[in-house]
Amino acid sequence: MDFSYSPRTEELLVTLESFMDQYVYPAEKVYDAQIAANDNPHEQPQVMRDLQAKARELGLWNLFMTHDGLGAGLTNLEYAPLAEVVGRSIIGNEAINCSAPDTGNMEILAMFGTDAQKEQWLKPLLDCSIRSAFAMTEPDVASSDATNITSTILRDGDEYVLNGRKWYTSGVLDPDCKLIIFMGKSDPVGPTYRQQSMILVPADAPGVEVLRDLPMFGFKDRLGHGEVQFTDVRVPAANMLGGEGDGFAIAQGRLGPGRMHYAMRAIGMAERALEMMCRRSLQRVAFGGPLSNQGVVREWIARSRIEIDQIRLLVLKSSWLMDTKGNASARSEVAAIKVAAMEVAHNVVNRAVQTYGAAGVSDDTILARLHAITRALQIADGPNEVHLRTIARLEVKKYK
Numbered sequence: 001m002d003f004s005y006s007p008r009t010e011e012l013l014v015t016l017e018s019f020m021d022q023y024v025y026p027a028e029k030v031y032d033a034q035i036a037a038n039d040n041p042h043e044q045p046q047v048m049r050d051l052q053a054k055a056r057e058l059g060l061w062n063l064f065m066t067h068d069g070l071g072a073g074l075t076n077l078e079y080a081p082l083a084e085v086v087g088r089s090i091i092g093n094e095a096i097n098c099s100a101p102d103t104g105n106m107e108i109l110a111m112f113g114t115d116a117q118k119e120q121w122l123k124p125l126l127d128c129s130i131r132s133a134f135a136m137t138e139p140d141v142a143s144s145d146a147t148n149i150t151s152t153i154l155r156d157g158d159e160y161v162l163n164g165r166k167w168y169t170s171g172v173l174d175p176d177c178k179l180i181i182f183m184g185k186s187d188p189v190g191p192t193y194r195q196q197s198m199i200l201v202p203a204d205a206p207g208v209e210v211l212r213d214l215p216m217f218g219f220k221d222r223l224g225h226g227e228v229q230f231t232d233v234r235v236p237a238a239n240m241l242g243g244e245g246d247g248f249a250i251a252q253g254r255l256g257p258g259r260m261h262y263a264m265r266a267i268g269m270a271e272r273a274l275e276m277m278c279r280r281s282l283q284r285v286a287f288g289g290p291l292s293n294q295g296v297v298r299e300w301i302a303r304s305r306i307e308i309d310q311i312r313l314l315v316l317k318s319s320w321l322m323d324t325k326g327n328a329s330a331r332s333e334v335a336a337i338k339v340a341a342m343e344v345a346h347n348v349v350n351r352a353v354q355t356y357g358a359a360g361v362s363d364d365t366i367l368a369r370l371h372a373i374t375r376a377l378q379i380a381d382g383p384n385e386v387h388l389r390t391i392a393r394l395e396v397k398k399y400k
Contacts, residue, residue, distance in 0.1 A: 003316045009078045015058050016085050016096075023054055024089050028366070031091050035222055042173040042213075042224045051095040052128060062126055064098045064261060067110035070126060076257075076319035080264050084312070087268025090369060097126070101134040101170050103261060104254045105181055108198075112242040112250055117200060121179050132179040133172040133203070135228060136251065139165060144386045146196060146251055151184035151230065153197050160186075160199055160240065162207075162233040168380075173213055173224025177203050182230065183251060186244045196247030200239040207233035217372035253327070259334050259381050260322070263315050263341035266377070267308060269370050270345040273352040274304045276367065280355045291355060300351040307344045314340060332394045335387035343384070346374035 005013070027047050034045035055061055063082055065071025074082075086092035093099040102125055109122040124130040141148040151164020164184055171177050179200060186197040201208065207230060214225040242250055278301060281292035291297045315337050321330035349370045353360035360367045378384050 001317060001320050003077070003313075003320070005081060006078050008074065009081060012060070012063070012072075012074075012082055013085065016060055016082055019055065019058055019060060019095075020085060020089065020092060023051055024092050024095055027051055028089060028091060040175060041220070042222060043175050044222070048091065048094060051091075052097065055096045060096045062097050062106075064103050065106060065110070065126070067107060070106075070110055070122075075323045076260060077316065077323050080315055080319045083261060083264035084268040084271070087265025088272040089268075090366065090373070092268075093265065097128045098261075100258060100261070102128075102132050104258045105132045105134055105179070107257055108181070108241065108250055108254045111253060112246070114238075116238065117241070121200060124178070129176075130178040131171055131174045131176040131223070132181065133169050133177050133226070134181050134254075135166040135169045135172075135201075135230075136183045137166060137168050139167045139227065144382050146183070146248055147192055149183060149185060149196060151182070152188070153182070153184040153186040153199055155186070155237070155244075156234075158237050159234045160237060162199065162201065162230045162235065164230050165227070166230070167225075167227040168214055169226045169228050170221070171223040172203065172210055172226035172228055174222075177223075179203060180208070180228075181241065183247050186247075190245065193248045194245035196251070197244050198241040198247045198250050199235060200241055201230075201233060201235055205233050205235060207231045216376045219369060219372050255381050257322075257327070259338040259387075260315070260318060262377055262381060263311070263318075263337040266341040266345040266374065267312050267315065269374060270304070270308045270311075270348040273345075273349040273367065273370060274301070274308065276365070277301060277304070277348075277352040277355045280352070284355075297355060300355070304348045304351060308348065311337065311341045311344050332391050335390045338381065339378075339384045339387045339391075342374055342378045346371070346378065349374055 030047045031045055034047055035041050062071040063074060063079055066074065086096060086098065106122060106125050109118060113122060125132055137143040138149060138151065141150055143149065154161050162182055162184060172180065180203050181198055182201045183196060183198050185195045187195050209229045211227045211229055213220060214227060281297050282290055284291045318330050318333035318337050321333055349367060353367050353371055356365060356367060359365055
């Protein structure tokens, strides 16, 4: 395995790090202030539109996309260090059009969409002239097992009729959200993994009702995490993504790369927290000296350094496997990094919070937000326990 950065990655890293330092980090507080001042807190603030314009100008656009020559043409291994840099800021991935749920939606449109679907939905998403949402999780069932989904997609002539309630449908409250990818059962009595389908739903279709915005640990996301009721929503049969019964397979194809992206960015979150912890420990004096002299703080710093470097190597290995052997060959490793990266990031952030004391739990630093995000992402895209189950099953299988 060779994890050295390609010339293309080296070139992009220089540009991206400069972009982050000059534009993104200074814009974080402006971003929050403009959202607070907006009549609609889910509307994209002007500072983000300015950041995106600059990112396009610098060639930092759609770096995640590896399909059909639609993005920057990077491999997973080439994108990993770039995603880490972007992950250091909560607004970084949005600035370069590499934010969920659009990334996953764009990938499955590229893989499974018809030419007409790509023209109508994928191109505007790549251009960021629209946003999208992904409606899979349901409030009444354990949605980590996709076979539990109860929402329905039933054929009626040249249309499908959709019914069901979804929640944590990220992105749906953004006024620019024009597309919802909806997962439901099209054949409730069919084979277990062929019952589900995915279909493209215009966000303004009659019968789509956003009931409320759901916070995460008290934080409300700019894109919104909506609870959405679908009541007799009619969409053309041509809106089916892939074929009937392909929904479960598409979901697996979507969530795998998504877990990789989360892990990549988690390293950036952890690195920023570690940097903040080190700076704070040098500046803060207690019991006759800087906190950095305290043995417990030194251990926090040392363990954080070790753990971050470990997960970075695991992410690079997983990326290399996906590039060289295919996504299926990296299934265990991708599951492992989703667990390990989020746990490490959360632990490092938690240590940084402790180092900051009262300031760490306030809104004066980014740490409280990172603490909530890294905890919530141990549930999003499949809870840790599901991934541990997958890893154990694949490991035991070797000995059968």
